[in-house]
Amino acid sequence: MTWRHVKWMLIGLLASLISCVPPESAEDDSPLGSSSQGSVPVRLLEVNPDILDRRRSEPNPERNAYFGDLHVHTTYSFDAFVFGTTVGPRDAYRYALGETIEHPGGFDLTLREPLDFYAVTDHALFLGVAREAADTRSEISKFDFAAPLHDLNADDNKGLLSVVPRLQSFGTFVPALLAGIMDGTVDPGITAAVTRSAWNDIIEAAEQFNSPGHFTTFVAYEYTSSTDDRGNLHRNVIFEGADLLPAEPFSRFHSQNPEGLWDWMDELRAQGIESLAIPHNSNGSNGQMFKLVDWAGNPMDDEYARQRMRNEPLVEITQVKGTSETHPSLSDNDEWAEFEITPYRVGGMLPSKPDGSYVRQALRRGLAFEEAGAVSPYRFGFVAASDTHTGAISDDEANFFSKIGVLDATPELRGSVPLPSWQAIPFGMLAPEQVEEVEGEAYTRTPVITFGASGLAAVWAEENTRESIYAAFRRKETFATSGPRIRVRFFAGYDLEADFLDAPDAVVRAYAGGVSMGSDLVAQGQQAPHFTAWAVGDPRSAPLQRLQIVKGWAKGEETFERVYDVACSDGAVPDATHRCPDNGARVDLSNCSYSRGAGSEELKALWQDPDFDPEQRAFYYVRVLENPTCRWSTWDALRTGNAPRPGVATTIQERAWSSPIWLLPETGG
Numbered sequence: 001m002t003w004r005h006v007k008w009m010l011i012g013l014l015a016s017l018i019s020c021v022p023p024e025s026a027e028d029d030s031p032l033g034s035s036s037q038g039s040v041p042v043r044l045l046e047v048n049p050d051i052l053d054r055r056r057s058e059p060n061p062e063r064n065a066y067f068g069d070l071h072v073h074t075t076y077s078f079d080a081f082v083f084g085t086t087v088g089p090r091d092a093y094r095y096a097l098g099e100t101i102e103h104p105g106g107f108d109l110t111l112r113e114p115l116d117f118y119a120v121t122d123h124a125l126f127l128g129v130a131r132e133a134a135d136t137r138s139e140i141s142k143f144d145f146a147a148p149l150h151d152l153n154a155d156d157n158k159g160l161l162s163v164v165p166r167l168q169s170f171g172t173f174v175p176a177l178l179a180g181i182m183d184g185t186v187d188p189g190i191t192a193a194v195t196r197s198a199w200n201d202i203i204e205a206a207e208q209f210n211s212p213g214h215f216t217t218f219v220a221y222e223y224t225s226s227t228d229d230r231g232n233l234h235r236n237v238i239f240e241g242a243d244l245l246p247a248e249p250f251s252r253f254h255s256q257n258p259e260g261l262w263d264w265m266d267e268l269r270a271q272g273i274e275s276l277a278i279p280h281n282s283n284g285s286n287g288q289m290f291k292l293v294d295w296a297g298n299p300m301d302d303e304y305a306r307q308r309m310r311n312e313p314l315v316e317i318t319q320v321k322g323t324s325e326t327h328p329s330l331s332d333n334d335e336w337a338e339f340e341i342t343p344y345r346v347g348g349m350l351p352s353k354p355d356g357s358y359v360r361q362a363l364r365r366g367l368a369f370e371e372a373g374a375v376s377p378y379r380f381g382f383v384a385a386s387d388t389h390t391g392a393i394s395d396d397e398a399n400f401f402s403k404i405g406v407l408d409a410t411p412e413l414r415g416s417v418p419l420p421s422w423q424a425i426p427f428g429m430l431a432p433e434q435v436e437e438v439e440g441e442a443y444t445r446t447p448v449i450t451f452g453a454s455g456l457a458a459v460w461a462e463e464n465t466r467e468s469i470y471a472a473f474r475r476k477e478t479f480a481t482s483g484p485r486i487r488v489r490f491f492a493g494y495d496l497e498a499d500f501l502d503a504p505d506a507v508v509r510a511y512a513g514g515v516s517m518g519s520d521l522v523a524q525g526q527q528a529p530h531f532t533a534w535a536v537g538d539p540r541s542a543p544l545q546r547l548q549i550v551k552g553w554a555k556g557e558e559t560f561e562r563v564y565d566v567a568c569s570d571g572a573v574p575d576a577t578h579r580c581p582d583n584g585a586r587v588d589l590s591n592c593s594y595s596r597g598a599g600s601e602e603l604k605a606l607w608q609d610p611d612f613d614p615e616q617r618a619f620y621y622v623r624v625l626e627n628p629t630c631r632w633s634t635w636d637a638l639r640t641g642n643a644p645r646p647g648v649a650t651t652i653q654e655r656a657w658s659s660p661i662w663l664l665p666e667t668g669g
Contacts (some may be wrong), residue, residue: 056213059462062507063477065487066469067458068117069096069393070220070278071236071319071385076198077222078126078174080389081134083405086153089120089205092391097215101392103401104153105409109392112399112540113485115456116464117216120202120391121236124221124251126174128198129191133173140190145176196248207242212465221249223277225256231288232281232346233258235312236385237265240274240470257295259304262311276473278383280316283324284346287356290365290378305369305377314473315380317359317480317657318455319387320394320403321346321447325623325657327354330361334550334563336625340452340482340652349447363660364552364559367617371554381476381518381659382621384455393456395483397652398592400453400632408448411636415449416645418442439646449648453632454482458656460489460516476518476659479622484541486656489534490517490622492663496530501606506532517621517659523666528612531661533566534604535624541654542626543599545569546580549607553618563623566605570598578610585627587651592630592638599627615665622658629654 073080074088084104087095095101096118100110122128132138133146134153140146180186199221206217219239226233235258239245250264258277265275282289294304317325322342331337345352355361359382366376386393387403394401402408411417418441436445443449458479459472472478479488489507493514500506510532515521521529537544547567553560568580575581585595603624628651630638637644644650 057463059468061462062511063460063462063472064464065458066116066216066461066464067456067481067485068115068119068216068469069386069388070117070119070121070218070238070383070457071222071280071316071387072118072120072391072393073122073222073387073389074120074391075131076122076128076202077389078123078130080122080405081130081153083389083407084153085390085405087391089122089202089391090208092120093118093205093209093215093217095392097209103390103392103409104405105401107401109390109401111393112396114215115393117218117457117469119218119220119236119238120205121220121222122198122202123224124195124249125224125253126191127195127221127249127251129177129194130173131198132194138194140194143177143180143186145173145180149173192248199248203242203245210242210466213463216464216466216469218466218470219245223249223251223258223261225252225258225261226346227286227288229286229288230345230347230350231286231352232284233279233288234281234346235261235277235279236316237261237275237277238470238473241466244271244273246273259295259307262307265311266307274470275311276314277312278314278316278385279312280319280385280387281321281324281346282315282357282359282362283322283327283342284344284352285357286345286350287353289357290359290362291356292365300369300374300377302375305375308377309375309379313380313476314383314478315359315362316385317382318384318452318482320451320454321387322450322452323454323482324357324359326358326360329354330358331561333561336563336623336653336655339655340450340454342447342450342452344447344450349445360550360552360561363619364554364561367552367554367559367619368557370617371556379662381473381478382480382657383457383473383478384480384482385457386455395453395456397453397483397630397632397654398635400635402448402451404448408446408451411640413444413446413448414451414633414636415444415446416633416636416648417640417642419444443645449633449645452482452652456481456483456485458485458487475516477516478518479656479658481656482652482654484538484626484654484656486538486541486544486624486626486654487536488622488624488656488658489532490658490661491515491532492519492521492529492620492661494524494527494529496532496606498606500530500532501534501604515661517661520662520664522664523614525666526614528608529663531566531607531609531620532604533607533622533658534602535622535656536602537600537626539601542594542629543569543585543596543601544603545583545585545599545625545627545653547603547605548623548625549620550623551609551611551618551620553613553616555616562611564607564609566607567603569600569603569627583627587628587630589630589634589638589644589650592635594629595627616663617665618663619660620663621660622656624656626654628652 098114362378366378491510495513
């Protein structure tokens with residue numbers, strides 16, 4: 001059995017075992033019990049003033065762009081701990097602030113540039129339990145089934161060859177722990193106490209590092225559920241504040257059904273505890289994330305839709321485990337649809353059905369709901385994230401360390417370079433079935449080769465505070481990038497004049513005379529509104545190549561989509577097919593240098609839909625593309641003296657997406 005087999009077997013085993021646990025049979029203080037509405041007060045801890053040394057500036061009414069990550073795992077996540085991660089929430093926040101932390105593989109990690117906000121989102125499922133079982137001083141470590149975890153991440157047990165036996169041991173720990181809880185030999189209060197202790201520490205770390213005006217932390221966690229066929233239904237739950245919080249996070253132990261999570265969030269909201277949930281990796285949901293029926297298989301009604309949108313106003317459009325914007329089979333007229341596609345269900349290499357798994361199709365389905373007179377369950381804004389399991393976001397193609405610790409810490413394990421001959425046979429790491437031959441070379445057979453160096457969540461907010469950034473989440477004035485800090489603005493309105501783009505007060509006028517991303521605009525007669533699309537490139541990344549507006553619309557029961565290039569680099573203009581000409585930007589694969597004479601630092605357009613129909617219900621969002629650059633797998637090959645792996649893209653076009661603007665008919669909107 002190999003590391004990949006064991007890891008995915010473990011997740012599948014968890015899914016099957018937990019789905020069989022009857023929540024009503026457990027006591028209230030058990031991690032298997034019903035949801036807890038209790039709260040825990042937190043205290044503000046002191047933090048090194050040298051870390052947080054900037055003064056708070058005055059709020060900006062025109063709003064600033066802030067970048068962060070809302071999906072970060074540390075040693076408290078059961079899987080991250082087994083992957084070798086020993087850094088905790090405080091280390092993760094220090095990393096986000098620009099400090100150096102250690103990767104489980106033994107090398108240092110430092111961000112290119114500090115972030116503005118960060119959220120540790122450890123799995124509620126078994127929160128802190130694996131780490132506690134490895135500590136021989138703990139109560140849970142005394143059980144026989146915990147012995148294989150003892151000192152799991154000790155300094156002398158971090159080598160790559162320890163991966164398989166460690167995972168195999170952990171694979172026996174989980175079912176034994178669950179069996180012990182079910183048959184009464186393990187007091188569920190033990191694991192409940194561990195979970196609550198870890199949750200308190202996560203809260204305290206967030207409070208310790210939250211610095212209004214400089215750096216924002218959010219108390220958060222991941223709700224990790226799936227369908228019985230392993231369709232991914234994971235969500236990150238982000239709390240607005242920290243003054244009042246639940247005593248423990250709601251997990252799959254409480255309900256496999258995400259509707260149970262929304263009920264819990266609604267109950268907390270009634271007590272003054274505000275939160276939102278962000279679905280992620282819909283690409284790996286096997287068609288389950290954006291289907292047309294509820295958990296019970298019944299058609300979605302308005303109450304379901306309102307509850308979902310009340311609790312899930314945002315969706316994660318890209319992250320390390322692939323991009324969920326769209327799929328070539330769903331958008332065959334979009335030349336850029338095949339971007340960092342990970343075609344597998346989360347937790348293995350089973351194929352994931354595209355239909356029902358991608359964001360753009362979900363937006364179109366939402367239009368169809370509304371055309372039928374129903375409430376849409378799919379009216380969300382966009383963010384991106386890393387889903388790192390090392391505490392450190394890996395969003396740099398040129399310095400990619402992926403997400404699962406020692407399991408993908410080297411180019412060989414990531415499948416980007418050939419295996420040495422000694423490793424192409426069983427040697428405690430890989431079995432023959434875990435090796436595939438490509439043009440005469442042996443490579444690791446792993447889904448990691450489809451992973452991406454992504455991504456970042458971004459908002460437009462008045463200041464860098466929890467209140468301001470969370471308000472941006474709620475109004476969906478958010479955008480997503482695949483890694484570079486591209487800034488995107490998007491407005492629509494009927495009072496944006498022709499001279500608007502070059503006006504010094506353009507942003508003020510845009511807010512006053514239009515709506516921003518995440519909003520609705522009602523049609524006014526036959527005239528098409530003006531859309532203002534505006535992108536500024538990341539000076540640390542490649543120049544911008546093209547600015548696009550993606551449109552989806554409904555006509556009766558059918559929905560459609562189209563991509564328009566609205567601004568081209570180097571002063572070029574879109575042709576009659578709404579496409580920019582090739583700007584000649586290229587990549588030298590011998591050293592990964594890229595064209596610097598082509599492309600633009602900024603692209604903007606004041607655009608009207610040439611196919612506008614005031615009776616059509618539609619959505620529009622911005623997508624901006626950089627010039628091509630080397631993909632991380634090409635960088636791996638270059639640094640190890642190998643040719644890029646055949647069949648894998650050598651270059652990518654980094655990009656950013658705005659949240660949509662919805663255009664409603666003048667009547668019946």
